[in-house]
Amino acid sequence: xxxxxxxxxxxxxxxxxxxxxxxxxxxxxxxxxxxxxxxxxxxxxxxxxxxxxxxxxxxxxxxxxxxxxxxxxxxxxxxxxxxxxxxxxxxxxxxxxxxxxxxxxxxxxxxxxxxxxxxxxxxxxxxxxxxxxxxxxxxxxxxxxxxxxxxxxxxxxxxxxxxxxxxxxxxxxxxxxxxxxxxxxxxx
Amino acid sequence: xxxxxxxxxxxxxxxxxxxxxxxxxxxxxxxxxxxxxxxxxxxxxxxxxxxxxxxxxxxxxxxxxxxxxxxxxxxxxxxxxxxxxxxxxxxxxxxxxxxxxxxxxxxxxxxxxxxxxxxxxxxxxxxxxxxxxxxxxxxxxxxxxxxxxxxxxxxxxxxxxxxxxxxxxxxxxxxxxxxxxxxxxxxx
DNA sequence: ACGGATTCGGAATCCGATTCCGCTTAGTCT
DNA sequence: AGACTAAGCGGAATCGGATTCCGAATCCGT
Numbered sequence: 001x002x003x004x005x006x007x008x009x010x011x012x013x014x015x016x017x018x019x020x021x022x023x024x025x026x027x028x029x030x031x032x033x034x035x036x037x038x039x040x041x042x043x044x045x046x047x048x049x050x051x052x053x054x055x056x057x058x059x060x061x062x063x064x065x066x067x068x069x070x071x072x073x074x075x076x077x078x079x080x081x082x083x084x085x086x087x088x089x090x091x092x093x094x095x096x097x098x099x100x101x102x103x104x105x106x107x108x109x110x111x112x113x114x115x116x117x118x119x120x121x122x123x124x125x126x127x128x129x130x131x132x133x134x135x136x137x138x139x140x141x142x143x144x145x146x147x148x149x150x151x152x153x154x155x156x157x158x159x160x161x162x163x164x165x166x167x168x169x170x171x172x173x174x175x176x177x178x179x180x181x182x183x184x185x186x187x188x
Numbered sequence: 189x190x191x192x193x194x195x196x197x198x199x200x201x202x203x204x205x206x207x208x209x210x211x212x213x214x215x216x217x218x219x220x221x222x223x224x225x226x227x228x229x230x231x232x233x234x235x236x237x238x239x240x241x242x243x244x245x246x247x248x249x250x251x252x253x254x255x256x257x258x259x260x261x262x263x264x265x266x267x268x269x270x271x272x273x274x275x276x277x278x279x280x281x282x283x284x285x286x287x288x289x290x291x292x293x294x295x296x297x298x299x300x301x302x303x304x305x306x307x308x309x310x311x312x313x314x315x316x317x318x319x320x321x322x323x324x325x326x327x328x329x330x331x332x333x334x335x336x337x338x339x340x341x342x343x344x345x346x347x348x349x350x351x352x353x354x355x356x357x358x359x360x361x362x363x364x365x366x367x368x369x370x371x372x373x374x375x376x
Numbered sequence: 377a378c379g380g381a382t383t384c385g386g387a388a389t390c391c392g393a394t395t396c397c398g399c400t401t402a403g404t405c406t
Numbered sequence: 407a408g409a410c411t412a413a414g415c416g417g418a419a420t421c422g423g424a425t426t427c428c429g430a431a432t433c434c435g436t
Contacts, residue, residue, distance in 0.1 A: 047416035157359035164352030183371030235385030
């Protein structure tokens, strides 16, 4: 069988990949997903061919941008949200971040959803996010802030809801977060 | 100024419009939104031009299909959900319907969302849906099932969330409905 | 049954993603 | 340093699918 030899990419290739990703992030955030591959290429100061070398498909490019956002959310969750002493606040912080990110990047998120939102969160980032959820959850269960039967899947679901609501302008997602968190409280 | 003379459309035109809409509904439900205009035309036994005569844009066609679904939900809400004696069950019934419809028509709903979900529900159907929400809400407020400060906007938001969750396979939307409804209960 | 308005059909056009390939380079070997 | 070569690059050409156009066909009022 053929062993794939994982050669390190040329330095300029890596630089270009970065430029493209950066330009795409910028453009998507600004003009939504009506951006064309050619625009991305131009903004990155690169030919279309190069864009396609690094991101074989529009969809892949979008996913790459999306992953950046998830990574960003992950970092924020670790640094800001986990620090909150109150469990409910920790969750609120986390969900709010998701809301804000999706609210800003409306353009991408339509595509993000198609790319990453359809099923489970994927890859390392996804796993890490779930782990954080688990952690907060554990805290909440033991200090009685949350119902005992709450699962990470529930948090994931609520996160998805927050994303959807803030992406489309369906309503005030802060309020939604409150309602959802109330729904997780122990029953009287 | 030119008075638009609202002449009744030719009978065959109306018939064709119906065929196209029907074919589109069918195809979207079956093959998702990867369906092409030409396919719709063929399935409807009609030329592309005719499809475009009635639905000037792919997007418009999708919206038309979507509106049918909303109408369907409206009918169900009136006939089934309002009848439930228990307020919570009435709401649950309503949300569950939304969940089921979106779960089935995954194909369309991606587009539905783009078409109708982005802002408020539109037109008569939208207004009627909100009216029903208002009605259930009123009941719930007076019998103490719901917090006094719940607004229709909240219901709309939750509806959107249910739709998003069931469309993508983010989780068990029945469970989500439970959580959300718990969140609307009066605080202890 | 006739004539003009309306609708139909589907080939032609337009637009944007994706592919292809000859030309350039970074990195390596001497 | 100079030569060599595979990895990368640019952007014209291709392809797929939505949308437009217009002569032919069909209604409907008279």
